[in-house]
Amino acid sequence: MTLADLHGESGEEHWLTYYDGFRRRVFVTHREVPFPEGKLIVSRTDPSGVITHANQAFVDMSGYSEDELVGEQHYILRHPDMPAVAFKGLWDTISQGKKWHGYVKNLRKDGAFYWVYATVVPNIRDGRIVSYTSVRRKPSRRKIEEMAALYKSLLQEEQGNRQ
Amino acid sequence: MKYTLTLSPDFNTKYLAGWFVLNTRLQKQLGLPLHLDLFTDFSACHAAIDAGKIDLIYANPADGAMLLREKQFVPVVHPRMRPDETIIAVPVDSPVNRIEDFRPDLRVAATDDPEINMIGQILLEPADITPADIQYQRCENYVLVAKALMNGQADAGFFLAETFAELSPTIRNRLRVILKSQIHVIHHLFLAGPRLTNQVDEIRQALLAMNDTEPGLLKEIGVTGWQATDAEEAEFMVDLMDTLVD
Numbered sequence: 001m002t003l004a005d006l007h008g009e010s011g012e013e014h015w016l017t018y019y020d021g022f023r024r025r026v027f028v029t030h031r032e033v034p035f036p037e038g039k040l041i042v043s044r045t046d047p048s049g050v051i052t053h054a055n056q057a058f059v060d061m062s063g064y065s066e067d068e069l070v071g072e073q074h075y076i077l078r079h080p081d082m083p084a085v086a087f088k089g090l091w092d093t094i095s096q097g098k099k100w101h102g103y104v105k106n107l108r109k110d111g112a113f114y115w116v117y118a119t120v121v122p123n124i125r126d127g128r129i130v131s132y133t134s135v136r137r138k139p140s141r142r143k144i145e146e147m148a149a150l151y152k153s154l155l156q157e158e159q160g161n162r163q
Numbered sequence: 164m165k166y167t168l169t170l171s172p173d174f175n176t177k178y179l180a181g182w183f184v185l186n187t188r189l190q191k192q193l194g195l196p197l198h199l200d201l202f203t204d205f206s207a208c209h210a211a212i213d214a215g216k217i218d219l220i221y222a223n224p225a226d227g228a229m230l231l232r233e234k235q236f237v238p239v240v241h242p243r244m245r246p247d248e249t250i251i252a253v254p255v256d257s258p259v260n261r262i263e264d265f266r267p268d269l270r271v272a273a274t275d276d277p278e279i280n281m282i283g284q285i286l287l288e289p290a291d292i293t294p295a296d297i298q299y300q301r302c303e304n305y306v307l308v309a310k311a312l313m314n315g316q317a318d319a320g321f322f323l324a325e326t327f328a329e330l331s332p333t334i335r336n337r338l339r340v341i342l343k344s345q346i347h348v349i350h351h352l353f354l355a356g357p358r359l360t361n362q363v364d365e366i367r368q369a370l371l372a373m374n375d376t377e378p379g380l381l382k383e384i385g386v387t388g389w390q391a392t393d394a395e396e397a398e399f400m401v402d403l404m405d406t407l408v409d
Contacts (some may be wrong), residue, residue: 003377037262038286038344042196042403053347099408119406125398135398140291141263 005063011111014080018073019087028080029110030094033061041116046128049074058136063109079107083154090120091122094132097122103139103147115144166359167216171223172349173276177324181383188377192369193362204303205275213380218356223247225277227352228401232386235329238352238397242386243374246323246350249282252338262289262342265319266409267296272308272317275301281407282344283321288375309334325385349400352392359407368389 004022013026018024041061044053054069062077069076077084078087082105093100101119108114116136123131164222168186179201186199197219202208208226211217212234219239222230224247230236253259269292273280279293300317302308308320309330324343353370355363373381374388381388 035289038342040317040346042348042404044399057345099405105309112347119409121402121405123398125400133402133406138289140289142291 005110016078016080018075027111029111033112034115035114035138045074045132045133061114077106079105079113081105081151083151083158085154093123094120101144115139165355166218167200169200169217170221171226172205172208172360178384179184184380185384188336189369192285193227194363202262218359221351221353223351224349224404230354230403231397231401235357236390239353239355239363240370240389240391241352243388243390245386249279249326249340249344250320250322251283251286252320253341255339264288266290269319270317271319272300272302272311273321275289275306279321279323286342288333311363313337368380386399
């Protein structure tokens, strides 16, 4: 993501470090994009989190093209307001073959954001996890407000621990 | 040995004659003693499945998921360009204009069609309405769901979108659609049971051949054609359904 992706909006710069050590500079704006009514955002990743399938709702909401998404780590949608512990919980759960669900604030390519209620299931074939399917749906505004406050305090805790 | 074909009980009865003809055609082409047995409700259908009495089924997505994962059924075909979508409708004079206008203690008229009700509940989540907040009025079919709305016995109704579109204009004019799902990838499945596993290829070919030879018959059962469903495609739909069940 570059400043040009912001399309003239003002954005704050953040550096994100992912679980695999990859560091990336992102720009975020305060613009929320509403979840598309009646739709589900669907994607599939390989066991290491690389996107292998994205439906049109995912492409539209992420702001990336399908070509830009497929082959990339799912974490390119990670918003700096999301605490790392949320994603650790996700990976700990699904790698055990269990279903995970939670509320996620996603970052679009243009720096705006959208909230989802996400469910991730392991795709088990012949007793082995071969991929993960993630489905995101529209959450209630009350839940978003609750989770935004919780994530803010978890993030402050994480940042405090790093200092 | 006699084999039994059945339909998910959510099928529209106006297609009944067409399904009997399709059963006869399949029986002749495959040389199988195939009998069409229909159930008026889901519990009777599930009891027959559990008793191992069903060999071929045109199943709704929720039952399809159960049959694939738990009953060793094999996917054969699915209807072309006919996804199952859910409509939430209200009486035309309802004060509700969007999902967020709904309030808990909502009276919902619905059939016992499992995936339509599941998607309907998901569509209500943005209003902070959980299944515990819903008072269901169960109806035998979608015409009765519409009547419950028109009679003021329910605040909202869940409909299979295809069926809603087939309601008479008089009924539809007294209702208002609040939201229609746009999921696109959830659809009915034609599945073969364990006793017909060795004949799946022949059954699939017989059904696919109808796209060219029997367009009129397919119209009589409300589909524009069949499309082969491979195992992975069906598994993907089941995985997706699995994410929707909390």
